[in-house]
Amino acid sequence: MAPLIYVCDDDSHIVRAISMKLRKAGFEVECFPDGFACWEKMQQRAPHMIITDLQMPRMNGLELCGKIRTFPETQTIPVTLLTGKGYEFDHDEYIETLKITNVMVKPFSPKKLLTQVQESLNLTNDVTG
């Protein structure tokens, strides 16, 4: 069974590009426009990994991570944070406190994102299903 990845971003093009890349690599992908929608779905079905934007309406990426790390069922899920912020965002602090697996600064390379996803899930080759 292909690993399930949740992708959260309020920009439809970013969501579309990531999901296209991951699906082609054999992952099952589900997309959400904000953190809250993702969190609601997560309570029904926990994914293997989450890729989330930082700034989103209703529930932002950090709030989503906070929720994920609070509950035992979801606290070990790897999280990649996408951010448009540069130097003004203290990556290290959040990586530490919210146990964020990776931070990717926009504009990012989908290829690198895929590699990081594979590393996070301890997969050496593309998942073929």
Added chain:
Amino acid sequence: MKSYAKYWFLVLLLLVVSCADNLLVASQLASPTIAFTISLIASLAGWVWLVKTIQKDRDQITTYIRNPELKRPGYQRKNFFGGVFAEAIQKIEESDTELVSTKQIKTMLKARLNTLLKKEMMREAVLESLDCGILVFDAQHMLEFSNSAAKDFLIPESNQCENYSDSSLSLSKTLINDAVIPELAKLLAKTIERKDATLRRRTEFDFTSNGATSHYRAVATNLRDENQTILGTVMVVENIGEENVEKTRHAEFVSSVAHELKTPMSGIKAYVEMLIDGECDAEEAQELYGFINDQIDRLTRLVNSMLNLARIESGVVEIKRQDYELNDILKTAADVISPNATEKEITFVTELSDLYLPVFVDKDMLGQAIINLLSNAVKYTPNGHEVRLRSRMEDASAVIEVRDTGLGIPENSLPHIFDRFYRVPENNRSASGTGLGLSLVHFIVTNVHNGSISVQSKVNEGTCFTVTIPLGHKDKKRKRHVEPSASV
């Protein structure tokens, strides 16, 4: 008559009388009694004449000396005291001259003093009028002057205690006397210890005054004369709270702009990379090219709107006001926003006045302002709600209303809603933005069109922006007659 002449004349007279008496007695022409009487009378007359002369001289001298007005009577050299008096008069006349010059100097000094006092008062008034605190310390590090803006940094005498001294500072004793807050005392000590290089030092600190905490910057400078002798130290304390807030807002604005630019750039990069790697079939590739094109358009719009704001606010854009019908402009703006509302399933209602609303406006600018208001209404109104655009005539004005049933603006944010870079914190997450839209609307309505804009809002109930523009065409001949029976 020369000096002492009167005296010698008197002695000679007495000698002559005495000799005449002796001759009269010797020649037995007169009895000794008569001779004695003649001698006595002559002596008495001589003495009376001498005493009177001396009295007259004394009066003259008294008049000469005891005269505060320096009005000296003509000096009569025929005086009993002769040369002595002449010498005294000369001395007095010399001192008179000195006194006159002393008086002139005194008057001059008084005038100089007045000028200096006025200058000092002017300087003090200037220092008092400054918003920044000024503290001047003398060479002994004692506080010599402080203006009223600096009074918060002084420790009242009743509160002065040794706690404020820092034992590590050699000047601690002096600093207690100076009675300034510890931050400034430390700065003063460090500045005084600085012997060469730059003569000034600065520090920044938070300070609470009248219950309000703000950030301050203090700059201390050693003052020296031409011989490099230290005269004292001047300290200038500025409240840089506002400056910092402005800097933070600007940094947030730049960050916000960067975020807005990076989002479409991310999409473009992702699509391009996938195309380069040949991961897509022909149909997918075609779709990705379309997306890339859209994202580039989005970037262009974003950059243009930012440039637009900068150009309009800086006055680079020429304002082209002409006679228009307001509803035409509103219809055009409504047509631009309508697809966005439909996409978000928002009911978009336009209730334009049936009246002809003549206005003298820059069509593009006013149109942009209305589009901004409508765009905000759509952005901050949840799916399924309503946005309404209305126009009406009110007195000598045309009134435009943009009303929504959206998130609303909290009361504490309403006064700042037109500030540049300001975004309602509670609604920040609901939609992306630069915090410039309403600032531009305000500028266009008030500065370009002499109109006014107001806002009414309730959280979770909705917001209503009311724009008022003066009614009437510039060319009065073209102004159409308004039907009184027409209703809005």
